[in-house]
Amino acid sequence: MIPGLGEGDGPHRLGVADAEREAQLLSKVVKTISAGLDLDRILQGVAQLVTETTETDVCFVHLLDEQGRKLQLRGATPPFDTMVGTIELALGEGVAGWVADHGQPAVIVDNKASDPRYRYIPALRGEEFTSMLSVPVVTPMGHLVGVLNVHTRLRREFTPADVELLRTVAGLVAGAIENARLHRRLAEREEALERFAERMVEWQEHERRRMAGEIHDGISQRIVSLFFHLSAAADALPGSPGVAAEQVARAQELAGAALDETRSAIAGLRPPVLDDLGLAASLESLGHGFPTLDVQVDAPALAMAEHAETAVYRTAQEALQNAAKHADAQSVRVRLYRQKDRAVLEVTDDGTGFDMADAPAAGAPGGPTGFGLSGMRERAELLGGRLELTSSPGRGTTVRLSIPYLPSAQC
Ligand SMILES: Nc1ncnc2c1ncn2[C@@H]1O[C@H](COP(=O)(O)OP(=O)(O)OP(=O)(O)O)[C@@H](O)[C@H]1O
Numbered sequence: 558m559i560p561g562l563g564e565g566d567g568p569h570r571l572g573v574a575d576a577e578r579e580a581q582l583l584s585k586v587v588k589t590i591s592a593g594l595d596l597d598r599i600l601q602g603v604a605q606l607v608t609e610t611t612e613t614d615v616c617f618v619h620l621l622d623e624q625g626r627k628l629q630l631r632g633a634t635p636p637f638d639t640m641v642g643t644i645e646l647a648l649g650e651g652v653a654g655w656v657a658d659h660g661q662p663a664v665i666v667d668n669k670a671s672d673p674r675y676r677y678i679p680a681l682r683g684e685e686f687t688s689m690l691s692v693p694v695v696t697p698m699g700h701l702v703g704v705l706n707v708h709t710r711l712r713r714e715f716t717p718a719d720v721e722l723l724r725t726v727a728g729l730v731a732g733a734i735e736n737a738r739l740h741r742r743l744a745e746r747e748e749a750l751e752r753f754a755e756r757m758v759e760w761q762e763h764e765r766r767r768m769a770g771e772i773h774d775g776i777s778q779r780i781v782s783l784f785f786h787l788s789a790a791a792d793a794l795p796g797s798p799g800v801a802a803e804q805v806a807r808a809q810e811l812a813g814a815a816l817d818e819t820r821s822a823i824a825g826l827r828p829p830v831l832d833d834l835g836l837a838a839s840l841e842s843l844g845h846g847f848p849t850l851d852v853q854v855d856a857p858a859l860a861m862a863e864h865a866e867t868a869v870y871r872t873a874q875e876a877l878q879n880a881a882k883h884a885d886a887q888s889v890r891v892r893l894y895r896q897k898d899r900a901v902l903e904v905t906d907d908g909t910g911f912d913m914a915d916a917p918a919a920g921a922p923g924g925p926t927g928f929g930l931s932g933m934r935e936r937a938e939l940l941g942g943r944l945e946l947t948s949s950p951g952r953g954t955t956v957r958l959s960i961p962y963l964p965s966a967q968c
């Protein structure tokens with residue numbers, strides 16, 4: 558038996574012996590918790606109903622935070638409703654903390670101050686109340702989500718039926734809390750997905766502009782010049798074959814350059830080496846493309862989804878380019894590995910490093926014109942990953958990309 562629990566024959570009973578009243582309370586609780594998903598309103602409504610129907614003077618609903626470390630007062634009857642959100646208890650602290658810790662109800666009939674579990678919180682004016690009943694709020698799956706307390710001004714012996722009723726109410730509230738939390742998590746995911754879709758569209762636009770720029774400023778300019786050189790050659794051919802030959806040679810050079818630019822524009826969409834060699838060998842071959850750097854690559858074959866491989870390759874490419882352009886580095890280490898459900902790429906150079914406070918994000922006022930760092934970061938976020946940059950003057954730079962590991966479709 559719970560200490561302090563009466564036999565149910567005292568002058569004050571929670572009204573729980575009254576089956577009809579009990580049924581009414583439960584049905585009102587169900588109505589309140591089905592009215593919507595705003596958790597604070599539900600808890601407020603439940604606190605009110607519990608005191609009204611059980612003839613207690615005040616009801617407090619303490620919720621366990623999502624880390625399961627502390628209880629927060631989230632529902633209370635007036636005048637304590639203004640205290641909601643301002644009171645916190647550690648697990649084990651106060652009667653509510655004890656109930657949360659032990660997963661058992663607690664009854665204190667009188668003389669609270671002498672109970673070792675009791676902690677006086679001035680704002681909750683414990684001195685005005687004599688008896689209390691506290692029950693854990695436990696979900697049908699057995700997870701503790703909070704504690705429900707009722708207090709009375711007059712001395713009251715709580716009966717086992719009182720405890721049972723309050724536990725039943727707590728069980729209903731627990732379901733509502735779980736639903737509200739699930740609903741919030743779903744809403745957050747939906748928002749993240751919307752942001753993802755928006756960024757995807759922006760990224761596509763950005764890529765289209767880049768391609769248009771490359772075709773307009775590079776390839777088509779060369780084809781125009783090529784056309785003029787060929788026309789000049791055609792004009793010169795009858796009378797001045799020497800001039801015509803010169804023009805043809807120039808046209809050949811331009812055709813070669815246009816071809817190179819076409820290749821690099823295509824490579825800008827998806828690096829062809831990835832298809833030919835796979836990611837690990839592509840990173841090796843990328844390293845050979847920086848003759849001033851000693852690049853060591855340590856990359857096992859991870860068989861990742863194509864878009865994830867492209868992101869890793871691009872990040873390594875930009876990090877190596879930065880190491881070659883800005884860092885005055887001698888050697889760079891490229892490491893690719895799997896860490897649980899994530900793929901991690903680390904590119905570390907031994908160069909000058911830089912003070913990140915002095916390198917505001919691209920596009921920010923006074924920031925660099927470069928888009929390398931912000932592009933890497935956006936790409937990482939787009940895949941639900943993160944990009945971390947560690948650098949300080951004189952100590953080199955490490956770029957760390959961590960993205961969810963997605964196996965390739967062939968796996
Ligand atoms: N590995 C590095 N070592 C030293 N400084 C770096 C390194 N990486 C980046 N930086 C500094 O951060 C700045 C921003 O880099 P970011 O890649 O965004 O632009 P960028 O390389 O200047 O231009 P872009 O990448 O668009 O060609 C660089 O201008 C450089 O000052």
Ligand SMILES: [Mg+2]
Pocket residue numbers: 875878879927928929930
């Ligand atoms: Mg750069």
